[in-house]
Amino acid sequence: MTIAQITDLHVTTEKDPLNQRRNEARLRQVLNTIHGLRPRPVAIIASGDLVDRGEPEEYDELKRVMADCEIPVFYALGNHDDRKTFLQVFDGPDARVDENGFVQYAVDFGPVRVVVCDTLEGPNDGDYDPLRADWLARTLDAEPDKPTAVILHHPPIPSGIRWMDPDPESEWIKRLHDVLHGRRQVKMLMCGHIHRAFSGVFAGHSLCAAPATSIQLTLDLTEVDMHRPDGREILVEEPPGFALLMAHEGHLTTHTCLAGAFKPAVTYNFPFRTKA
């Protein structure tokens, strides 16, 4: 059983023609690759920055692109999203909210539970206030023995790409840590936001950030003066990608995948194992 994670779609409109064409083409490339996977994933989690400026027309565009998707899609929000506008356009079954109106919910997929969190605050930093943290604690405690993946747009640990990283002393990060720490059913934290795959550990749990379907962040781990632009490259047209969560023999693992059609290098024409 697998679940695909796509993130940082940054879908936009003809008002921004370069990004509209590029981000839609790259998103379609990712969706094509996911639809070709065997076994086919049972769901796609879109983990935020669904659109670029949080405008209703952008969410209409997102609906149009995702209408071809044959796999159920579950949405989370990122700092480029607008909660109210998203909920106006994606009403009905896509509008999954907690009792306080945050886009937070839990979904069971056979042996695995996925808990989608709403870390939207903006303009770039995440947030997780006491109301949201209380919901997460109660939601996790409802299924203490079921292997669970938690979806967070904002990684609560630094990637090393300085201009995107959070302040590790932020109150929201401490709050999130306190909820996740010791809740042993949590097997994987799956994030976006950094537009580049990286992994680490937070509150004792494995954390994986997926590459964007749109453009990637340049891998530049040097110091940066946040107040003095120096002309460095910060975003790059590396191939679009996604992550794949796999439940297998009691384990949850993630694969970081590139989208596209690649030429086979070797085919299975000899036994993998020979008899002793």
Ligand SMILES: [Fe+2]
């Ligand atoms: Fe993004």
